[in-house]
Amino acid sequence: MKFVSEFRDPEAAKILIAEIEELAADQPARKFMEACGGHTHAIYRHGIESLLPESIEMVHGPGCPVCVIPMGRIDDAISIAEQDGVTMCCFGDLMRVPGGSSTLLEAKAKGADIRVVYSPLDALAIAENEPDRNVVFFAVGFETTAPSTAITVMQARERNVENFSIFCNHVTIVPPMKAILDSPGMELDGFLGPGHVSTVIGTGPYQFVSREYGLPLVTTGFEPVDILQGVAMLLRQLAEGRAEVENQYKRVVRDSGNPAALRMLGEVFELRPHFEWRGLGFIAQSALSLRDEFAGFDAEKHFALPGVRVADPKACQCGEVLKGAIRPWECKVFGTACTPETPIGTCMVSSEGACAAYFNYGRFRAKKRIPVTST
């Protein structure tokens, strides 16, 4: 499987690390936010933090779609799932996200028909194969996954699948980035821009980061070499006094994005006036709902939802972590009351969540070493 090994090439990594060290030596300490959960995971998975100079700190941003789902929405999903004849389909990492009083996993154990799927199209197939079930897909994710939900809804309409609907929780990446940039005490020096989201929306929507806030942003891929190169590009911009939107992930991301996917998004979704984000509160025009033409597939219109806003647990500082104001281990409950087994906050649930990633991979800063090759 090429496409993996060349982006994990130790030689390429060494050259980039040397470049980063050289650039960092002539600069003050820097804080860069990786906006995307995929980056956070890769940084820990490949031990990249242990390779960066101490003066460079990676701050984990709001880009884990599971982590930003507020508890009230989980409760709504559980209440749909518990209704007679309903089959709720969702991605695996949503199962353990805590709602106000329960999780989807607990609801399943108590008898609700909740199934893990790998694509919204799987949920549509279940609806077609089991016409007596009322199948609901719990849709989450940024612009990355929204097109696949859009395609599914369009296919459902084409094929007249009446027992299928979407509980839509799709969100957009730019508003939370703005919210973070506007928050008091913000100390970021630049962004690793989201790679997957950018394959859809392109690099245009991030121009405000450089124009309005004077910060560099580099759209970056998810392999170790990608991330190191992204960091090097940010440092180079700062060294040269530039603040631009650059694209490290050119092999996948076109500056104009994916016009077909964007067209589909526009056809199926519209912006909600506001949407609550876990830890960040309500953000205007930050989420998507189905357009009226697709109201027949909108679970929010089919089911009476409690729609109760559940305040985040007081002890939980997911919001501060998401904003980069504190690091995961600085949270009062990190690793004590809140662990991957018993998560309080969403950052601890998904493997892309900053806290879970730090808990699983990051606690230990090993000495750098040359690997021993086996005989």
Place this chain on the structure above:
Amino acid sequence: MSSEDSRKEALARIEAWRLRPSKMTDEVITMAHGAGGKASQALTDAVFRSAYGGDELDRLDDGAVLDVPEGKRVVFTTDAFVVTPRTFLGGSIGDLAVNGTVNDLAVMGATPTWLSVAVVLEEGFPLDELRELVADVATAAAAANVTVVAGDTKVVERGAADGCYFTTSGIGLRDASLSMGAEQVQLGDAVIISGTFGDHGMAVMLARGDLALDADVSSDTASIHQATAALLDAVPETRWMRDPTRGGVASACNELAVAANVGVSLFEEAFPVLPPVSGACELLGLDPLYVANEGKFIAVVPADRVDAALGSMRSVDVSAQATVIGEINDEHPGMVVAHTPFGGSRIVDMLVGAPLPRIC
């Protein structure tokens, strides 16, 4: 013929019918097959004894009487098997039921010798499939050189079980002089894996069909006893062995790190993972370190015995690709740390939760 004669003739016919071995004519399992009567007997004879009957099993006593040779100690283990789907590329629940228990005995340093096989069947289970699974048990038992000496069958109502579950218990014999265990592990020891990892878990996930992925990945289910025996023969001072089944290599290494209170360093560059397994893991966001195996083992040996260990293991088919993947240190006691090819490092922790389907 007098009426007395015809009465005697009738009684003789009844007696002959009563003693006649019962025939298995059903196509599916019914509640009668679990009731302990003629139907149970027919099932036992036609399916189980015909596949792996032997002196002990054929006696049909309530228990097997076994002789333990002088100088040997008994190692005893048990395991339940509920994998879905029941067959997958490279094996079935029948193979697993034997190899799972045999391998637990093997990594304890024992020679797997006797096995009991209990089956829970759901009413309506097809006889043909049961015969195939039981044939797999027989083949795997023969390959592992173990004798099935006890068995049991229960039937539950439709809906009360998912088709069929196996439970096997095994007895192995181990030299009384052998001392192996986490407490023997020392700093600088080498960590060896007997071959590629992640194959079984990935084969089962692919066989479920809900990933819509097509890859040529076969389960590695096999008896590892030949390999553990060859290793112990060549390197009697082998410190510790474990088969990395559920939870994969990561969990086994964590158990070692905690039990021996040592650090386990793993070298990612040396990981033997088949390209389709690493590719599928990459797509699914899984780490092969956490994916199950059913025909591999991890061994810790003294650093100066690595060549002898690898030589002996590589001479056996099932461990032909044995390789060193790590070492024991005192830098991070109780913790497993993987070193990435470009010098980064990360903690490899115990698996939390169970996002994956039933795999064994």
